[in-house]
Amino acid sequence: MAEESNATPIQRNAFDVAMELTMLSLRVTKISNESDIHERFLKYYSIVRTVETVNFTELERYLPEEMKEIIQRYK
Template sequence: MSDINVQTTPTPIQRNAFDVAIELTELHRSKKGMNFKAEDIEETFAKYYALVRVLESSSYDRLQELVSEDILSKLMANNY
């Protein structure tokens, strides 16, 4: 066999609004505990999905206006 040097470039994972809403719902459920009814899951997912869609279409400057100065200064201090 000959030596073949194959180089690949990893593609970053692209998550859509649905994926993010699912992850947030799972996080919410894990914090709330096992007493999480189906209706609660539906409502929680719908709220997170709507939130993600609004944030997706918002500008960076507009999103910064929604965050308090205290949180922004902490984020900047941590280089986020």
């Protein structure tokens, strides 16, 4: 018999998300200049902080149709 898990889901703050996006983009583009990395992180961080303040239904209208279809399946 499987035991129930009371694990707390991982929650990421804006800094964590910006770091992950920066690291992901660096894997793709291979930037090594420190100022470019810093600029990219600041761009992602500002996007994440802005998105945190916007209602999801307002953002949803800007998504590509294929993403909207995926979201509708899980609502």
